Amino acid sequence: MFDKLFYQDKGLFLQSFHPAAVLAYLFVLLLLSLLYDNPIYLLSLLLLLVLLIKGVDGMEAWEGFFKAGVFLMLVVMIVNPLVIRAGATIIWHGPVLPFLGRLDISMEAVYFGAVSGLRLLVIMSIFCLYNLMVNPDNMLNLFSGAAGKSVLLVALATRMFPTMVRDLKRIKEVLQFRGVDFDEGGLWERVKKYSGLYNVMLLSSLEDSMEIAESMQARAYGSGRRSVYSRNLLRPRDYLSIGGSLLALSAATWGLLNGCGRYSFYPVADVLISDSSTPAALVVVLFYLSVPLILSEGWKYCRFIKSKI
Known part of the structure; x- marks a missing residue:
């Protein structure tokens, strides 16, 4: 189950x-998810992210993010009306509480909580897409020339959790083949069985650390200034994606300066579409952000595009 959350x-x-190119694209998505307040804009970003996640065959992994996001959305929708009393449309007059006054719940506070939860779901989906789309070794290698030691530390730290999950699964399967039933017996017996499992995993981790140290020594790590070699070259698809990201950011900036994407919840919520410029600006931004999807479809069905990018 945990393997689906990591890059494959x-x-x-x-x-x-x-x-x-991926970092620039996801940064623009993250920035827009923080700047936009209009629910239609946030829903559109979420739909775009779902299509991208589907394009990297990650819907099963995104399901966990979706469930966690919906749960947090419900929590924010419940907590926010209890804290914020700025709405004008009161839907429930509560009792008078000490030091807090009358507990009135407004429609605007519930609405704001729902949109805040939606924003959180969009941000979680962005990080889910990052995990599924980017090889962490390639991402860390991107910064290895400027901060080699820091990148090595981050690489070892990020590698630790998926490696431990894989080793734990492997060791558990070996013990089960030897007749150890982790679901049999009382609580204390199961604790003893799992303690033996974690002891084996600890020894395996120590052996892995020794192998990493020997590998670093064999590569003369720390003996002098390191050299950097990368096979990741910028191709036309990368330039098109970066260009689409910059154009989307420019269009979004123009729209925000002209009120497109802004939204006010208090004291009374604004209308979702105030004029024709609101959906027009959204369509332009989504078009530029859809460049990776357009290239992906062209890669599948058009030989000319496939030969050029």
């Missing part, structure tokens, strides 16, 4: 972008 090379087109 499936040979998909969306996984073939340069890490710098």
Whole structure:
């Protein structure tokens, strides 16, 4: 189950972008999810993210993020009306509480909580897409020339959790083949069985650390200034993706300066579409953000595009 949350090379087109292009694209998505307040804009970003996640065959992994996001959305919808009393449309007059006054719940506070939860779901989906789309080794190698030691530390730290999960699963299967039933017996017996499992995993981790140290020594790590070699080259698809990201950011900036994407919840919620410029600005931003999806479809069905990018 945990393996689906980490990067797996499936040979998909969306996984073939340069890490710098992916980082720029996801940064624009994250920035827009923080700047936009209009629920229609946030829903559109979420739909785009779902299509991208589907393009990297990650719907099963995103399901966990979706459930966690919906749960947090419900929590925010419950807590926010109890804290914020700025709405004008009161839907429930509660009792008078000490030091807090009358507990009135407004429609605007519930609405704001729902949109805040939606924003949180969009942000979680962005990080889910990052895990599925970017090889962490390639991303860390992108910064290895400027901060080699820091990148090594981050690489070892990020590698630790998926490696431990894989080793734990492997060791548990070996013990089960030897007749150890982890679901049999009382609580104390099961604790003893799992303690033996974690002891084996601890020894395995120590052996792995020794192997990493020997590998670093064999590569003369720390003996002098390190050299940097990378096979990740910027290709036309990367330039098109970066260009689409910059154009989307420019269009979004123009729209925000002209009120497109802004939204006010208090004291009375605004209308979702105030004029024709609101959906027009959204369509332009989504078009530029859809460049990776357009290239992905062209890669599948058009030989000319496939030969050029």
